[in-house]
Amino acid sequence: MPDNNKADIHRSEQRPEFWDLSMRCCQLAATVDICFFAIFLWLGSPILAWINVISVGMYAYAYRAFRQRRNYLAVMLIRIEVLVHAALGVVLIGWDSGFHYFLLMFIPALFASMHLRSAWILAICLWAYYVGLYVLMTFIDPLQPVSDIALLYVNIFNFTVVFLMFAYLTMYYVVTVTRAHRRLARMATTDPLTGLFNRRHMVELTEKLLAREQRQPRNLALMLMDLDHFKDINDQYGHELGDRVLERVADLLRKQGREQDFVGRWGGEEFLVVLPETDPVQARTAAERIRAAVETLDWTDVQPGLKVTLCVGISQLNELETFSSAIARADGALYRGKAHGRNRVEQAELEDLDPMVVEQPAS
Numbered sequence: 001m002p003d004n005n006k007a008d009i010h011r012s013e014q015r016p017e018f019w020d021l022s023m024r025c026c027q028l029a030a031t032v033d034i035c036f037f038a039i040f041l042w043l044g045s046p047i048l049a050w051i052n053v054i055s056v057g058m059y060a061y062a063y064r065a066f067r068q069r070r071n072y073l074a075v076m077l078i079r080i081e082v083l084v085h086a087a088l089g090v091v092l093i094g095w096d097s098g099f100h101y102f103l104l105m106f107i108p109a110l111f112a113s114m115h116l117r118s119a120w121i122l123a124i125c126l127w128a129y130y131v132g133l134y135v136l137m138t139f140i141d142p143l144q145p146v147s148d149i150a151l152l153y154v155n156i157f158n159f160t161v162v163f164l165m166f167a168y169l170t171m172y173y174v175v176t177v178t179r180a181h182r183r184l185a186r187m188a189t190t191d192p193l194t195g196l197f198n199r200r201h202m203v204e205l206t207e208k209l210l211a212r213e214q215r216q217p218r219n220l221a222l223m224l225m226d227l228d229h230f231k232d233i234n235d236q237y238g239h240e241l242g243d244r245v246l247e248r249v250a251d252l253l254r255k256q257g258r259e260q261d262f263v264g265r266w267g268g269e270e271f272l273v274v275l276p277e278t279d280p281v282q283a284r285t286a287a288e289r290i291r292a293a294v295e296t297l298d299w300t301d302v303q304p305g306l307k308v309t310l311c312v313g314i315s316q317l318n319e320l321e322t323f324s325s326a327i328a329r330a331d332g333a334l335y336r337g338k339a340h341g342r343n344r345v346e347q348a349e350l351e352d353l354d355p356m357v358v359e360q361p362a363s
């Protein structure tokens with residue numbers, strides 16, 4: 001196998017959707033050839049009918065090869081089948097049979113499965129083959145002509161099959177690309193362990209919210225949380241159990257949040273909840289509810305006797321300060337909670353506002 005082809009097949013190995021689609025195409029093509037077998041027997045062209053039996057056998061073998069991950073063999077079988085079948089159909093019953101339409105199906109398949117350069121080279125070869133077949137048929141008569149009406153039916157059948165296959169492949173491609181795009185977007189915005197928003201996305205969401213409210217948010221509260229003595233949990237029970245603790249706390253935060261709240265993992269064992277339209281009293285009530293819910297979580301299935309608590313630092317975003325300044329104030333309140341014995345909620349005061357980070361109102 002030439003190196004380039006090996007590289008192509010290797011690259012395609014990383015795209016199971018493509019091979020899944022190729023296997024479906026084998027099934028579809030074999031079904032079409034079974035129809036052809038019946039059509040040509042009915043039209044009184046036994047040679048063409050039996051050619052389709054060979055084609056069904058080739059597709060069955062290619063399907064089996066795909067299942068065994070012998071992709072190169074499967075692809076070669078399909079290529080030979082399509083090229084030979086199209087040529088035989090055209091030479092035996094004429095250009096107007098439309099068997100050449102099937103050659104066009106190669107174009108998307110080549111570009112989807114190969115490096116661009118190889119795909120272009122093969123596409124040009126395909127073009128030459130197509131034109132060669134057309135020119136040949138202008139010089140010779142079909143070897144097994146059928147009646148004009150039969151030729152029309154075969155042409156319409158071929159055209160319809162190719163038309164439907166193109167529509168199906170395009171739909172499959174769009175669905176696959178959309179799904180991949182969604183998966184990438186999810187990976188870029190969420191934390192893989194907890195499924196919560198990641199830090200970058202939390203900043204983006206809040207900045208967008210502030211921009212929408214022209215940096216004058218009405219009652220935007222931030223709750224920064226940190227699990228207490230989490231290092232001890234890791235040290236005592238192992239990192240894996242620590243991960244399960246993080247997952248369960250994240251789950252609780254997700255359930256406690258309202259529809260308009262953003263819940264994210266801010267760092268290792270730190271979480272951030274952004275609460276729009278929440279005044280300081282409501283923020284404190286929500287934080288106390290979360291603190292109590294974490295304290296009373298049942299861990300018997302994870303580690304009997306395990307106790308998990310957290311501290312919450314709350315700040316109210318002031319219209320003159322930046323988001324990072326409000327986070328810094330929440331952080332200050334959080335560490336006051338740590339210093340005062342942990343398992344506590346602390347609220348940042350406006351006096352904590354650093355005059356250096358206060359934005360000057362536009363004059």
Ligand SMILES: Nc1nc2c(ncn2[C@@H]2O[C@H](COP(=O)(O)OP(=O)(O)OP(=O)(O)O)[C@@H](O)[C@H]2O)c(=O)[nH]1
Nearest residue numbers: 226227228229230231232234239242243268269338
């Ligand atoms: N299992 C697990 N541990 C993590 C993860 N990210 C950070 N950690 C651990 O979290 C611990 C944080 O420890 P510290 O910053 O000392 O804080 P602490 O032990 O919670 O102490 P206080 O915050 O003062 O109550 C470290 O041991 C990190 O290794 C993670 O994704 N999974």
